[in-house]
Amino acid sequence: MADLNTSLELLGNKLLHLHKTPTSPNTFMQLNELIEAQQVTDICVSQTADYYQNQIYVRLQNKHPQIRWHIETTATLFDELPLDDLPKSFTQFRKKIEADYDLLHAAQDIAICATPERLAPIPESLVDRCEYEYFFKAGEDNAQAISQQKQQSSNFKGGESNGLNHLKSYFNSDAPSTYKITRNALDEWTHSTKFSAWLANGSLSVNTILNRLRRYERDVIANDSTYWIWFELLRREYFYWYAVTHQQKLFWFKGIGQHTPSTQLDQKKLEQWRNGDTAYPIVNACMHQLKATGYMSNRGRQLVASCFIHELGLDWRYGATYFEQHLIDYDVASNWGELAISGGRGGGSKRMSAVQS
């Protein structure tokens, strides 16, 4: 947030952070109050797969039909679902995208919106509420302390400038050329790209990453590993459109399926899983890593999710919620979509217990 504020200040604007107050205790009311006080005429938002965030926008649109809305695609490769229907599995999705779109060997970079030279200044009446000091003093100390602690214990440093630095150092190394071989390792910083946190909070765009990947393929090497980075970014895209397609069903116990799972909530087992105190040392190690750093490798996430559902027999939504609270790269679509699939709630094929196998 500090980095974003600095970028905005360079363009003559500032970051406004809204706080909950007794009269505006939730996001809808905070935005509504701001709209009414400032007589807002236009609103620009990033398109999101987050059902509940979109519901807030719908309520605001209904309440203020005179406002013009500008919805920009900033998080995804495609502006809208690139196929008529979303296929049931990622594999079908990938094959269709690779057949229909020339993205694999595109000679041209994907066009990226230029940053404007200046932005309109923030209205005078809001300037006092924009001070960065205010942002931290007004009750964010705790959140800040937790996030600093997590950042210190991992290499993730927030903000666009740190994200761009990471992108540069990753593609200046040999790591992309061996990604497919190393990506399933549990614990090394360079064994997977570690783009997820910056992607999740919008500090890096998928288009910027893809342009840099293609340059690496042109200048250094194009092999199975560089292809697999594209493959995983496309998987992220699939989950985004999965969440957009299935909306609130993403959070239902039975997911997009017809049958309610046989798993249930058992508080004691849930605590054991959360605290890394199960009968499975590998699961425990991964859960400790999550708590200490906010990060866990993809293979680790599959293992602990599988244990949660298949060994402990717990309701998958509690696992997803815990991940939502702790992941430094939390992304509504990837997290809830992946957990649903682990629990056989995703409509596609069910993953078997990874811990036992």
Ligand SMILES: Cc1cc2nc3c(=O)[nH]c(=O)nc-3n(C[C@H](O)[C@H](O)[C@H](O)COP(=O)(O)OP(=O)(O)OC[C@H]3O[C@@H](n4cnc5c(N)ncnc54)[C@H](O)[C@@H]3O)c2cc1C
């Ligand atoms: C149960 C579970 C929950 C998950 N929750 C999240 C989440 O909240 N946020 C999140 O970004 N990813 C989530 N993932 C996907 C994946 O684990 C992380 O994206 C990955 O581990 C992040 O590390 P990385 O950036 O080094 O990934 P890399 O292996 O380097 O992959 C490159 C990028 O591709 C995307 N990606 C990779 N694997 C996946 C995948 N399986 N599904 C969707 N996108 C993928 C990510 O954007 C990632 O940054 C989850 C996976 C599982 C099994």
